[in-house]
Amino acid sequence: DTGVSQDPRHKITKRGQNVTFRCDPISEHNRLYWYRQTLGQGPEFLTYFQNEAQLEKSRLLSDRFSAERPKGSFSTLEIQRTEQGDSAMYLCASSLGGQGANYGYTFGSGTRLTVV
Amino acid sequence: GEDVEQSLFLSVREGDSSVINCTYTDSSSTYLYWYKQEPGAGLQLLTYIFSNMDMKQDQRLTVLLNKKDKHLSLRIADTQTGDSAIYFCAESTPSASKIIFGSGTRLSIRP
Numbered sequence: 001d002t003g004v005s006q007d008p009r010h011k012i013t014k015r016g017q018n019v020t021f022r023c024d025p026i027s028e029h030n031r032l033y034w035y036r037q038t039l040g041q042g043p044e045f046l047t048y049f050q051n052e053a054q055l056e057k058s059r060l061l062s063d064r065f066s067a068e069r070p071k072g073s074f075s076t077l078e079i080q081r082t083e084q085g086d087s088a089m090y091l092c093a094s095s096l097g098g099q100g101a102n103y104g105y106t107f108g109s110g111t112r113l114t115v116v
Numbered sequence: 117g118e119d120v121e122q123s124l125f126l127s128v129r130e131g132d133s134s135v136i137n138c139t140y141t142d143s144s145s146t147y148l149y150w151y152k153q154e155p156g157a158g159l160q161l162l163t164y165i166f167s168n169m170d171m172k173q174d175q176r177l178t179v180l181l182n183k184k185d186k187h188l189s190l191r192i193a194d195t196q197t198g199d200s201a202i203y204f205c206a207e208s209t210p211s212a213s214k215i216i217f218g219s220g221t222r223l224s225i226r227p
Contacts, residue, residue: 042204042217056213091158104149105215107158
């Protein structure tokens with residue numbers, strides 16, 4: 001297992017364009033999380049899935065953001081009509097649900113989004 | 117509400133011990149974590165402690181938890197240049213639905 005993979009590593013887009021990021025979690029992990037990290041800040045929770053069900057969404061996740069995990073494996077995060085304030089590192093993490101989640105997540109290396 | 121606070125910077129001499137401090141507000145936190153982030157990389161779990169423990173030691177790392185004061189610390193013994201990174205304190209909620217992170221402490225090592 002190669003850990004949590006995120007694609008692309010970097011994305012530069014023009015304001016107003018749509019972008020989509022992909023996350024492949026560790027295969028046996030049933031929980032998948034999306035976080036956003038801006039410069040000088042810690043990761044902020046966006047949303048999480050248990051299998052294919054999206055169980056919680058942060059207030060940070062405006063209606064321009066949508067996340068899916070259609071088969072309970074990989075996940076996509078789409079941002080529509082990007083704004084400069086969306087520029088950040090988008091981190092994906094996975095864990096085993098239940099007690100396993102308490103032992104911390106495994107994070108991917110992130111997708112750095114720059115909106116120009 | 118949930119909030120985790122840390123000082124932003126710490127500078128120590130190579131070979132000395134580093135102590136990074138953190139305070140949290142949610143008294144119902146069950147697990148507390150320390151993550152390390154090196155430049156351009158994701159977060160790496162260093163260690164965690166269950167809320168009914170006072171101390172946990174793992175090689176050069178010692179975690180101390182004062183649940184009464186909601187204070188967590190990470191001590192790194194014999195700090196090396198490879199320890200330069202940002203260290204994040206984090207807590208999880210009883211439902212374990214998500215982990216809340218602090219803003220991170222940037223540790224720099226001087227010769």
